[in-house]
Amino acid sequence: MTEQKTLSKKLLVEGNDDKHVVLALCKKYAIAETFDVVDCKGIENLFEQIPIWFKISGIDTIGVIVDADIDLNTRWDTIKNLLKPHGFSSATEGLPDTGLIIGNGIQTFGVWIMPNNNTNGMLEDFISLLVPDSDKLLPIANTILKEIEEKKLNLYSKTHQSKALIHTWLAWQENPGTPLGLSITKKYLSHNSAVCEQFIEWLTKLFDQNTISPCPQE
Amino acid sequence: MLDSLFIKNFRNLENIKIASLGNINLITGKNNTGKSSILEALAIYASRGDFSLVYQLLHQRGEDYSLNSYNNKDIKEYVENNIRSLSAMFNGRKVSFLNEGIQIGLLSEDLSFSKKNINLRFVKYIDEVQKSDQGEIFRRRLAIAGNNNTETNFNIGFEIKSGDEVILIPLDKNKPYRLGYGDVGNGEKYQFIRTANIDKDINGKLFDNIALTDKEQFVIEALKIIEPTTERIAFVGENPRERIAVIKLSNATEVLPLRSMGDGINRVLTIILALVNSDNGYLLLDEFENGLHYSVQKSLWQIIFKLSKSLNIQVFATTHSNDCILGFERALNDDANQQVSGKLIRLDNINGIIKQVEFSQKEIMIANNQDIEIR
Numbered sequence: 001m002t003e004q005k006t007l008s009k010k011l012l013v014e015g016n017d018d019k020h021v022v023l024a025l026c027k028k029y030a031i032a033e034t035f036d037v038v039d040c041k042g043i044e045n046l047f048e049q050i051p052i053w054f055k056i057s058g059i060d061t062i063g064v065i066v067d068a069d070i071d072l073n074t075r076w077d078t079i080k081n082l083l084k085p086h087g088f089s090s091a092t093e094g095l096p097d098t099g100l101i102i103g104n105g106i107q108t109f110g111v112w113i114m115p116n117n118n119t120n121g122m123l124e125d126f127i128s129l130l131v132p133d134s135d136k137l138l139p140i141a142n143t144i145l146k147e148i149e150e151k152k153l154n155l156y157s158k159t160h161q162s163k164a165l166i167h168t169w170l171a172w173q174e175n176p177g178t179p180l181g182l183s184i185t186k187k188y189l190s191h192n193s194a195v196c197e198q199f200i201e202w203l204t205k206l207f208d209q210n211t212i213s214p215c216p217q218e
Numbered sequence: 219m220l221d222s223l224f225i226k227n228f229r230n231l232e233n234i235k236i237a238s239l240g241n242i243n244l245i246t247g248k249n250n251t252g253k254s255s256i257l258e259a260l261a262i263y264a265s266r267g268d269f270s271l272v273y274q275l276l277h278q279r280g281e282d283y284s285l286n287s288y289n290n291k292d293i294k295e296y297v298e299n300n301i302r303s304l305s306a307m308f309n310g311r312k313v314s315f316l317n318e319g320i321q322i323g324l325l326s327e328d329l330s331f332s333k334k335n336i337n338l339r340f341v342k343y344i345d346e347v348q349k350s351d352q353g354e355i356f357r358r359r360l361a362i363a364g365n366n367n368t369e370t371n372f373n374i375g376f377e378i379k380s381g382d383e384v385i386l387i388p389l390d391k392n393k394p395y396r397l398g399y400g401d402v403g404n405g406e407k408y409q410f411i412r413t414a415n416i417d418k419d420i421n422g423k424l425f426d427n428i429a430l431t432d433k434e435q436f437v438i439e440a441l442k443i444i445e446p447t448t449e450r451i452a453f454v455g456e457n458p459r460e461r462i463a464v465i466k467l468s469n470a471t472e473v474l475p476l477r478s479m480g481d482g483i484n485r486v487l488t489i490i491l492a493l494v495n496s497d498n499g500y501l502l503l504d505e506f507e508n509g510l511h512y513s514v515q516k517s518l519w520q521i522i523f524k525l526s527k528s529l530n531i532q533v534f535a536t537t538h539s540n541d542c543i544l545g546f547e548r549a550l551n552d553d554a555n556q557q558v559s560g561k562l563i564r565l566d567n568i569n570g571i572i573k574q575v576e577f578s579q580k581e582i583m584i585a586n587n588q589d590i591e592i593r
Contacts (some may be wrong), residue, residue: 040588048584055575057564057593 009035009061009207010053014043018065018123020181028191029200035207050082063110063206067122070159075113099202110206116195124162127180130189130196141168219532222325227309229255231572235325240561241526242533244546247565252572253536257502260534263322264408264500267336267378269387270395281306284393293390297374300389304376315342315364337379342372343386359386378402407499409492413508422453422461424491433494436525440490443517444483481509496531503535507542515545523549527557540593547586
């Protein structure tokens, strides 16, 4: 994807990690650059931006990736409420496990709630599903986390447990401190898991790979 | 101040409903989306349907087909030319006695047409001679229903209506606006700055209105955006109609003609003189960015914001320029005390139908803070 914000399709993400994970996966799956990834720098900003993108001239597709965090249903309700004034009537139905894609006749909107549209959690939970089955370090990292939690030595909150886990695991790889996106590129993480393929299917379907349209310039 | 806007059947605006307006309203959109038409409609509204303004607007678009020959005695030709001219104001140039005509004004609560609004339309009328109880004979023009086909001997007139106030103007004269037909209420103060009018004559008069008052200082302050050493300005010349603006700079002994200093400062002068002459009224500004480098646009917006607040002026400006929108957003964001409310309205031409998209003040500020380019 590109840094220049000129395409008519936008993918809004919460942060830099989300952005680079998407970009790395796109590279692995050879997904064409049909959309801009917009790092909204926080979920509040992302929700504020959605109604604005609906109004900007020449935007035909808006995709959103957010974390479910501790309450998937609340996230989904927030998004449904943002869609209501824009004529997406079918958004009243539930969120499919395969990610949501709906249209209002003018624009297409898609949402994927991390990790899998079905459980609470975040990007890091999605990432932990990409750890290869043969991996021997993840169970150890898990055990250690439980140990320090039992001794109440952990400084992270329960919400961020999966974040702590995946970054612990990453610290034990060939190059400690590799960021999430790069760890896909460097093949620490496998991109062939079922959830990942589901995600890619949602992404390619939303940003219909056959149509690359530059945003009309004034 | 208008807090909403409803325009129907006016030029290319078939039906525009803007639910809320701010103190400062910036209208954007591509060519032929009706940006200038909105300003024209607002001028007609503010003037309470001033018929000479209607002709002035037609004239500026080259649509006033009034005959040049004063010797022409053919009334029919006058009527035809007046109809041809005035029909240019109507959506699709449709002249019909049946439709509701042009409507301009506020949206009422149920989003329908409010009675206080301005209504312009063609009407059929007959001249009626009546005798009063006192035996006086008088004539009056009596409008007849548009679908009345039994009356064949009718004339065609132009009706201007606001609430219960109605005037009916016959079109059988050359330049019919020159005759007084009364009005439908007191107009409000407004100034309309067209795309490229740096009009020496008008500016001179506007300056006379405010010279030696507190407002003169606002003018100097605005000119300093472009020329920081500006000390004073004046309009000089023997002939009152041909006076030119001159400027005194702090580092020079001689005064300079303002013309010699480029388009930017002249544009700022025109805008600011219009502004200080519209207290408690409206400033209508077509193509804000004309002649202005992007670096000065934010500063000019800041002065407009300040004067809009202190002189109670509602501002409507149009623009093609993303720099202008950015300057507007930044000025709005910097206005820490939220002194004025701002609104961005984009007009889209979708297969010939003009639609509006409204950005609220909150949305403008979010977009500006999060680097989203609104267009």
